[in-house]
Amino acid sequence: MSQVYDITIIGAGPVGLATAYYAGHREATVCIVESLEQLGGQVAAVYPEKHVFDVAGHPKVQGQALADLCAEQGLQFGADVLLGEEVKDLTRIGQNGEEVLQLTTHSGKAVQSRVLIVTAGHGAFEPRKLGVDGVDAWEGKGLHYFVRQKDAFRDKSCVIVGGGDSALDWTLGLQDTAALPITLIHRRERFRALESSVTAARRLEEEGKVRIVVPAEVREIDGNGTVERVLVENTSTGETQEIACDALITLLGFHSHLGSIADWGLELHGKRQILVDPATMETSLPGVYAAGDVAGYEGKITLITIGFGEAAIAANNAIAKIRGEKVQPKYSTD
């Protein structure tokens, strides 16, 4: 991309999306870069089915619904969004007589902007992967870390791995799409997921629509170019069995790391947060702001509601800096 944006936002969690709202509302051009293939940060990745009760104006809202509302609000002014791109490097370059910040992603994409607002939460999310040799080679060849479109699994024989809400939700949610039975593999006897989901899966097992294999782990993935079968070991007896499948869906949660952002020379607050001045949300690097869980200062509370406030402070201060104005937030009412 050769365009110079006013603002690049790293991270499309609730706070990144709120930042995009405030920036767009002030007619700043925005690019959001997100390492996951989805919007919504922790809320969508970690607890999409749980209810949140403490976001002002929402007495009770499900995680995914909150993420969707944040996306609808944040993207209404047409921010560009780069999904599946982890930001790695930050450099300063000259561009048409002005100094701009250039971010480079893990795949080599470059994004240039006048200021940068880091809303990276605990760092870039990555799906937890199976501890199987050569697992990465099966990505895009029948191994999935998300269920984005149910239709991609139509009439496919699916093996789902995991014991949490996502694994159970998709074991139930793909019943009308995938070939039955769907195999559910979990390394423990007990599932962490909501009891009612586990009960529903057990009921479907009795009807022959779900096959539950526990306590078990996938030891090998095999196939001729695409996934055709997995070798599964019962970790209690040591017995192994081959299970034929067209789709292997591993839903083992996510882990995150601040990664290379921690090496940019930003002053940190503790080990995992970027130190900011809470009056402006500016970091120790000129033109670089931070908000949300990743931003630290004395007395910081890591809550969505606090991040929303910080998003407004960061975006309005960043815009004042770009335009050489005093900080003047505008009301949104029309």
Ligand SMILES: Cc1cc2nc3c(=O)[nH]c(=O)nc-3n(C[C@H](O)[C@H](O)[C@H](O)COP(=O)(O)OP(=O)(O)OC[C@H]3O[C@@H](n4cnc5c(N)ncnc54)[C@H](O)[C@@H]3O)c2cc1C
């Ligand atoms: C189980 C659970 C329950 C919670 N319940 C509540 C609650 O009830 N109320 C509440 O207020 N808070 C709650 N929280 C906390 C809340 O989810 C966080 O405060 C909030 O998600 C922070 O938003 P954020 O946008 O700052 O960061 P995140 O939601 O973490 O989003 C950051 C995004 O940035 C991306 N990213 C990071 N680094 C990079 C990079 N280098 N390149 C590209 N993208 C990157 C990540 O992939 C991620 O999507 C809960 C958290 C958990 C885990």
